[in-house]
Amino acid sequence: MIGNYPLHLMILVLLWGYIYTGWSLMGRLGMVSFGHGAFMGIGAYTVVMLWNHFGLSPWLGAPAALALTAAVALVIAYPCFRFKIVGHYFALVTLALSEVTRLVITAMRDVTGGSLGATPNGALTEGRSVAIGALQFSDKWVWLAIIFAFWLLGLWVWRLVDRGMGRLALQAISEDEEAAASIGIHVTRAKLQVTLVSALMTCTGGILYAQYQLYVNPDTVSGIAISLQMVFGVIAGGMFVMLGPTVGAAFTLLLAEGLRLAFGNKYPALDTTIYGAMLVLFIIFMPKGILGALLDLVRRPRRAS
Amino acid sequence: MFLQVSKLTKRFGGFTAVSDVSFEVAEGEILGLIGPNGSGKSTTFNLIAGALKPDAGSVRFRGDEVGGLPAYRVAHAGIGRTYQIPRPFKKLSLLENVALAAFYGANSRLSREKAFELAKDSLKLVGLQETKVEGLGASALKKLELARALATQPKLLLADESLGGLDHAEMDGAADMLARIRAERGVTIVWVEHIMGVLMRVVDRCVVLDHGVVIAQGKPADVAKDAKVIEVYLGTDAFA
Numbered sequence: 001m002i003g004n005y006p007l008h009l010m011i012l013v014l015l016w017g018y019i020y021t022g023w024s025l026m027g028r029l030g031m032v033s034f035g036h037g038a039f040m041g042i043g044a045y046t047v048v049m050l051w052n053h054f055g056l057s058p059w060l061g062a063p064a065a066l067a068l069t070a071a072v073a074l075v076i077a078y079p080c081f082r083f084k085i086v087g088h089y090f091a092l093v094t095l096a097l098s099e100v101t102r103l104v105i106t107a108m109r110d111v112t113g114g115s116l117g118a119t120p121n122g123a124l125t126e127g128r129s130v131a132i133g134a135l136q137f138s139d140k141w142v143w144l145a146i147i148f149a150f151w152l153l154g155l156w157v158w159r160l161v162d163r164g165m166g167r168l169a170l171q172a173i174s175e176d177e178e179a180a181a182s183i184g185i186h187v188t189r190a191k192l193q194v195t196l197v198s199a200l201m202t203c204t205g206g207i208l209y210a211q212y213q214l215y216v217n218p219d220t221v222s223g224i225a226i227s228l229q230m231v232f233g234v235i236a237g238g239m240f241v242m243l244g245p246t247v248g249a250a251f252t253l254l255l256a257e258g259l260r261l262a263f264g265n266k267y268p269a270l271d272t273t274i275y276g277a278m279l280v281l282f283i284i285f286m287p288k289g290i291l292g293a294l295l296d297l298v299r300r301p302r303r304a305s
Numbered sequence: 306m307f308l309q310v311s312k313l314t315k316r317f318g319g320f321t322a323v324s325d326v327s328f329e330v331a332e333g334e335i336l337g338l339i340g341p342n343g344s345g346k347s348t349t350f351n352l353i354a355g356a357l358k359p360d361a362g363s364v365r366f367r368g369d370e371v372g373g374l375p376a377y378r379v380a381h382a383g384i385g386r387t388y389q390i391p392r393p394f395k396k397l398s399l400l401e402n403v404a405l406a407a408f409y410g411a412n413s414r415l416s417r418e419k420a421f422e423l424a425k426d427s428l429k430l431v432g433l434q435e436t437k438v439e440g441l442g443a444s445a446l447k448k449l450e451l452a453r454a455l456a457t458q459p460k461l462l463l464a465d466e467s468l469g470g471l472d473h474a475e476m477d478g479a480a481d482m483l484a485r486i487r488a489e490r491g492v493t494i495v496w497v498e499h500i501m502g503v504l505m506r507v508v509d510r511c512v513v514l515d516h517g518v519v520i521a522q523g524k525p526a527d528v529a530k531d532a533k534v535i536e537v538y539l540g541t542d543a544f545a
């Protein structure tokens with residue numbers, strides 16, 4: 001029997017693995033977004049707020065969260081793509097989106113509980129371990145099953161994108177938008193499609209995170225820190241191979257847990273600071289990430305022989 | 306008229322790169338668009354292909370206005386273009402470069418398999434092997450440009466071939482290639498060159514640009530005798 005703590009870690013690795021996989025759909029194709037914290041935050045908060053204030057089941061809250069995420073993603077991404085805001089400028093615009101989302105959640109403290117966060121009203125009365133309507137389960141095995149399913153779904157989407165002509169098109173776009181357009185590629189639409197898929201995956205990740213943890217906080221589901229964690233995790237794991245983002249999720253989680261065990265909560269922003277520093281090191285010394293570098297190591301001798 | 310360019314004008318700041326340019330292209334012909342460096346040939350191509358928006362004038366292609374449309378829609382309308390300085394997608398293989406053009410040129414209405422099949426045909430037509438883009442020489446990159454444009458199955462090909470650094474044999478090869486493309490695909494071609502020699506052998510008619518203005522057009526033999534054209538080209542080796 002696996003203890004609760006390892007089970008908890010497994011769930012988180014798969015959940016973050018799913019979210020990172022969603023992020024990589026864009027990141028590997030030249031769209032480095034620091035805005036995914038916004039999509040995660042919108043997912044988590046929309047569902048919890050609708051449940052707490054209107055008693056609306058997460059099953060109905062989720063479509064609302066997805067619709068809101070899609071709207072925000074389109075409103076931000078369309079002008080970016082239309083006016084060819086790419087590279088660092090795209091990163092900056094999306095960074096602002098994350099931060100604005102965090103600030104809005106924090107500022108609406110009467111509704112959201114502000115920086116103290118919020119807890120979904122409990123639906124698990126005595127003796128009940130399952131509340132399907134409220135999407136609350138006390139059994140971690142149930143969560144493992146649910147999140148494993150989403151993780152598999154994420155890998156399936158990755159594969160679908162990877163094998164389609166759309167991936168080639170986006171790769172071409174990341175190199176030369178004008179030449180891509182000259183062969184008939186609708187550049188703005190191609191970018192919007194993958195952005196929507198990526199944002200919606202992240203949004204569902206946020207919903208699952210909120211329902212699993214039964215706690216949301218603007219700093220842990222939105223803002224710069226969480227966006228940086230995603231970028232760092234994916235780059236550390238490797239964004240060009242299917243399991244790279246999941247390896248990155250395991251790596252960031254172990255790092256964060258290790259720091260927490262070593263230092264407790266003495267230095268609250270320590271992990272973010274370390275992410276930032278390590279991100280630079282990874283980009284310089286291991287641009288393909290841990291998994292990418294390992295695969296290269298395994299493949300190279302084989303080719304030589 | 307197959308392609309009708311009327312009074313096309315493009316300014317960059319206060320500088321008029323293309324000024325009131327008008328010409329026509331009949332279906333099935335090879336038209337040479339010539340003129341010295343900086344005379345506005347590539348800019349004219351960019352205006353027709355939708356890479357630049359004209360400040361004035363119109364481009365009618367098979368009866369429809371395409372002037373000012375975004376580039377991808379011009380491609381769907383059946384106009385393919387090559388770049389003077391090749392712009393391959395370096396992260397993709399040669400075959401992927403061309404297959405992408407086949408797929409999106411047909412507005413995603415093809416299967417992936419069919420797109421790769423068409424790509425192989427186009428590569429064969431220009432005589433390229435399926436390899437990596439890295440390490441390709443100048444003349445192979447020009448061929449890739451052609452293959453990619455042809456893979457979109459254009460009815461009109463805008464070939465910006467003017468590239469210094471090709472020797473006589475290579476230029477002859479390029480001329481034969483365009484003639485063969487027309488013969489095999491029935492594609493109408495506008496061919497941009499700044500050197501007149503080889504081009505004159507293959508084109509049906511020419512349009513001569515100078516400082517963004519059309520200074521002559523007609524049969525190659527007549528254009529070569531035109532006083533204004535001779536003056537523009539005087540002292541250059543362009544007739545070589």
Ligand SMILES: Nc1ncnc2c1ncn2[C@@H]1O[C@H](COP(=O)(O)OP(=O)(O)OP(=O)(O)O)[C@@H](O)[C@H]1O
Nearest residue numbers: 317322341342343344345346347348349389467499
């Ligand atoms: N994007 C631009 N911005 C400003 N000026 C431009 C731009 N594109 C072209 N020009 C200018 O417009 C003029 C015409 O350029 P164009 O490239 O059309 O000439 P060309 O006939 O193709 O010359 P070449 O034979 O050297 O290729 C040149 O003076 C060029 O410097």
Ligand SMILES: [Mg+2]
Nearest residue numbers: 346347389467
């Ligand atoms: Mg030119």
